[in-house]
Amino acid sequence: QSVLTQPPSASGTPGQRVTISCSGSSSNIGSNTVNWYQQLPGTAPKLLIYSNNQRPSGVPDRFSGSKSGTSASLAISGLQSEDEADYYCAAWDDSLNGLVFGTGTKVTVL
């Protein structure tokens, strides 16, 4: 079950900035770091952002993450066609003593 809430979809034209929200609670986002994953069609998820706002080596700086209170956000600036994918947030939940994923957001490049 997903306890982190994301909008089902987001879209933009090439070059635009798109922001995806991830809403949680005090037991997950409020007390632990957030990671973001990108899943291209038919492939395994890929780590996009870790520890709220850190990019792994090789991830373009067009992708950025932030966290405030019990919510987090992923921003994609300079949207490109290859960014069309599903995006998931994730955080450890202290009450469940396990990881929780977001509901996922499908990004479409118009």
Place this chain on the structure above:
Amino acid sequence: QVTLRESGPALVKPTQTLTLTCTFSGFSLSTSGMCVSWIRQPPGKALEWLARIDWDDDKYYSTSLKTRLTISKDTSKNQVVLTMTNMDPVDTATYYCARIPNVYDSSGYDYWGQGTLVTVSS
């Protein structure tokens, strides 16, 4: 080079027990901070975290599936095994294994297997 590969049956019958193996290379699960998890994704649906095993043999399970799951490791074989009992058609999903290189620095799942589709049907 880090790789993970899932293996197991593609088809199981309802009520049967599923056993999946994650065989990995390029790292050791005896390294402090290292963890391997199982994560699944039903067709067209979101990711769902199932279980995690740590370098020190600590284990964590999804609360909703805890009674049905067992995760274990064989460090000498570089394998992590997940068993799920009493399979149901709703358990039809692609099952992934993934690693956390250092749980202490919130590094996230940096490498994933390609996933294996398991269908539950009679």
